[in-house]
Amino acid sequence: xxxVTQSSRxxxxxxxxxxxxxxxxxxxxxxxxxxxxDPGLGLRLIYFSYDVKMKEKGDIPEGYSVSRxxxxxxxxxxxxxxxxxxxxxxxxxxxxxxxxxxxGSGTRLTVV
Amino acid sequence: AQTVTQSQPEMSVQEAETVTLSCTYDTSExxxxxxxxxxxxxxxxxxxxxxxxxxxQNATENRFSVNFQKAAKSFxxxxxxxxxxxxxxxxxxxxxxxxxxxxxxAGTRLAVHP
Numbered sequence: 001x002x003x004v005t006q007s008s009r010x011x012x013x014x015x016x017x018x019x020x021x022x023x024x025x026x027x028x029x030x031x032x033x034x035x036x037x038d039p040g041l042g043l044r045l046i047y048f049s050y051d052v053k054m055k056e057k058g059d060i061p062e063g064y065s066v067s068r069x070x071x072x073x074x075x076x077x078x079x080x081x082x083x084x085x086x087x088x089x090x091x092x093x094x095x096x097x098x099x100x101x102x103x104g105s106g107t108r109l110t111v112v
Numbered sequence: 113a114q115t116v117t118q119s120q121p122e123m124s125v126q127e128a129e130t131v132t133l134s135c136t137y138d139t140s141e142x143x144x145x146x147x148x149x150x151x152x153x154x155x156x157x158x159x160x161x162x163x164x165x166x167x168x169q170n171a172t173e174n175r176f177s178v179n180f181q182k183a184a185k186s187f188x189x190x191x192x193x194x195x196x197x198x199x200x201x202x203x204x205x206x207x208x209x210x211x212x213x214x215x216x217x218a219g220t221r222l223a224v225h226p
Contacts, residue, residue: 031212040121042203043216050212058213090157097212098145098164103157 003027006091006104013111019078021107023091029102030095032074034058034066037088037106049074081111114139114208118217125194126225132179133189133220135204141165145207146187147214148178152200160202163187194224 007022025032031050035043035058045058047066055066063085067075074093078085088108092101115138125131137146148160163171163180170178175195179188191198204217 033214035216040218042116042118042218043205043214045213045215048213088155092157092214094212097207097214100147100149100159100162101157101214106155 004091004093004102004104006089006107008107009105011107011109013078013081013109015081015083015111017078017081017111019081019109019111021076021078021089021091021109023074023076023093023104024072025074025093025102026072027093027095027102028071029093030071031093031097032068033092033094033101034064034074034076035090035092036060037090043090046076083111085109086111114141114206114215116204116206116215116217118204118220120220121218122221122223124223124225125191127194127196129194130190130192131194131222133191133202133204133222135187135189135217137185137187137204137206139185139206139208141208146178146180147205147207148176148187148189149203149205149216150198150200151203151219152197157203161189191222196224196226198222199224 033048034046049068065077091104094101144165146163150158175192201219205214
């Protein structure tokens, strides 16, 4: 089975800190995605990548950046964490979207 | 832009009964794909069922089936013989242009009671 691993299950950071959320997949998928999940809003796409060093903005990219230096790894960066970025962050990968995504188990980030 | 709407924030059902979760979507694509995902308390998102829009036949996976009404842009999920393990958040999603980005609804929290 495809596995998508997110490095932290829970994370607490201070306002203004630079935060790195790491995601690794083990099945050579071209496409990787970062979503944030908030109650009543569902999952909203932050950034996605369809190849190494390639990235595309999703629906809510403000305050975030990403890095994909290797095919298996897709990092989400909060340049200066703010309390409104407290959320659940989900990483996903897919060989092609029509088959659906495989998700990681999420990182619950709290910014204090 | 594509949108997905789930109008039922919460639902509950007794074990062994049938429940239907609603989803409507809006798209300008001529061909597209629709999905239902389940997120149990473990937080792991699990693909429940997938429907290709050009296929008339409704998708079925064991106790899970969909009622796909293309003209009405409706994609409901029916869970038969509900089990306690079906307790979860359920998300409806559509695949947008370029066939790579999933757009999700707000989710429906389903509780199955013994």
